[in-house]
Amino acid sequence: xxxxxxxxxxxxxxxxxxxxxxxxxxxxxxxxxxxxxxxxxxxxxxxxxxxxxxxxxxxxxxxxxxxxxxxxxxxxxxxxxxxxxxxxxxxxxxxxxxxxxxxxxxxxxxxxxxxxxxxxxxxxxxxxxxxxxxxxxxxxxxxxxxxxxxxxxxxxxxxxxxxxxxxxxxxxxxxxxxxxxxxxxxxxxxxxxxxxxxxxxxxxxxxxxxxxxxxxxxxxxxxxxxxxxxxxxxxxxxxxxxxxxxxxxx
Amino acid sequence: xxxxxxxxxxxxxxxxxxxxxxxxxxxxxxxxxxxxxxxxxxxxxxxxxxxxxxxxxxxxxxxxxxxxxxxxxxxxxxxxxxxxxxxxxxxxxxxxxxxxxxxxxxxx
Numbered sequence: 011x012x013x014x015x016x017x018x019x020x021x022x023x024x025x026x027x028x029x030x031x032x033x034x035x036x037x038x039x040x041x042x043x044x045x046x047x048x049x050x051x052x053x054x055x056x057x058x059x060x061x062x063x064x065x066x067x068x069x070x071x072x073x074x075x076x077x078x079x080x081x082x083x084x085x086x087x088x089x090x091x092x093x094x095x096x097x098x099x100x101x102x103x104x105x106x107x108x109x110x111x112x113x114x115x116x117x118x119x120x121x122x123x124x125x126x127x128x129x130x131x132x133x134x135x136x137x138x139x140x141x142x143x144x145x146x147x148x149x150x151x152x153x154x155x156x157x158x159x160x161x162x163x164x165x166x167x168x169x170x171x172x173x174x175x176x177x178x179x180x181x182x183x184x185x186x187x188x189x190x191x192x193x194x195x196x197x198x199x200x201x202x203x204x205x206x207x208x209x210x211x212x213x214x215x216x217x218x219x220x221x222x223x224x225x226x227x228x229x230x231x232x233x234x235x236x237x238x239x240x241x242x243x244x245x246x247x248x249x250x251x252x253x254x255x256x257x258x259x260x
Numbered sequence: 261x262x263x264x265x266x267x268x269x270x271x272x273x274x275x276x277x278x279x280x281x282x283x284x285x286x287x288x289x290x291x292x293x294x295x296x297x298x299x300x301x302x303x304x305x306x307x308x309x310x311x312x313x314x315x316x317x318x319x320x321x322x323x324x325x326x327x328x329x330x331x332x333x334x335x336x337x338x339x340x341x342x343x344x345x346x347x348x349x350x351x352x353x354x355x356x357x358x359x360x361x362x363x364x365x366x367x368x
Contacts, residue, residue: 080349080352083345083349084345084346084349084350086345087341087342087343087344087345087346087349088342088346089342090338090339090341090342090345091338091339091342091343091346092342093338094335094336094338094339094342095339096335097279098279098280098282098283099282100282100285129338132338133338136334137331137334137335137338225278225279225282228278229275229278229279232271232272232274232275233275235271236268236271236272237346239264239267239268240268240350241353243264243357244350244353244354244356244357245353
């Protein structure tokens with residue numbers, strides 16, 4: 011049993027190593043200063059209700075059962091890890107994942123907005139990655155829109171009684187992709203094309219982001235399934251406290 | 261080896277493959293960020309080079325671009341924090357289950 015634990019930590023370290031040697035580059039997130047001030051403010055304001063809802067949602071979950079806080083830390087750490095790993099993609103550029111699907115599935119989409127904004131602030135201040143002026147827009151795409159879609163897909167898959175792991179995979183995968191769709195849309199309304207207007211702009215930005223992100227979305231889906239499987243094996247009591255395993259067959 | 265373990269290992273292999281294959285398939289590719297691709301698309305769209313109106317806090321503080329090595333260091337710190345928490349919590353869970361199984365066996 012002890013060797014099992016060792017093996018797990020070793021494999022985590024190995025994965026970190028493999029991804030750590032990927033070439034370093036700026037990827038994803040709207041860059042600092044790239045959105046006109048009005049858009050920065052508008053996106054920021056849109057985020058506020060979600061963040062407040064997230065705060066209360068987390069408070070409620072933790073108050074209901076203090077033990078779930080470790081799983082929350084885990085979901086936050088998952089976002090931390092995945093959004094720091096920049097992975098080469100088929101288009102010859104790098105991008106990174108969002109990692110928000112896990113938290114959305116376990117804690118509901120609102121709670122993830124808090125986890126996401128922590129990561130975004132960290133990256134904006136220390137890494138010049140994303141930015142403080144674009145924090146609102148980035149929070150909306152990565153910590154709000156993506157998780158909400160992921161949660162929706164997960165619930166839908168549960169409704170139609172799809173295999174749970176397939177559902178988790180689809181949720182995380184599509185949530186990740188949707189984050190980039192929103193980013194493309196945000197850039198498009200800030201930079202409408204001269205010839206085709208916003209529509210043409212959306213297509214153009216999507217063409218930049220989507221092919222790069224597709225393989226990464228698949229990776230994110232797989233990693234989310236793996237971590238949920240791990241939690242199911244070792245932290246079943248916390249998961250059922252969260253209502254995740256309630257009446258759930260594998 | 262349980263079925264779950266086999267699945268997990270298989271899945272992780274797929275992940276590594278997806279991540280590594282482009283590196284070998286596209287020799288000589290730059291692997292710049294899709295951020296940069298984004299700013300290129302912006303300048304194509306508007307027909308002029310876009311001038312960011314705000315520089316990152318860190319770049320203002322040190323008066324220039326963050327050196328690449330330092331940037332990768334900070335990214336590693338971020339990964340490290342995350343992996344540290346996951347490994348610690350997961351390790352606790354694994355040990356706890358082991359203990360619980362043991363006590364169950366004793367009472368049974």
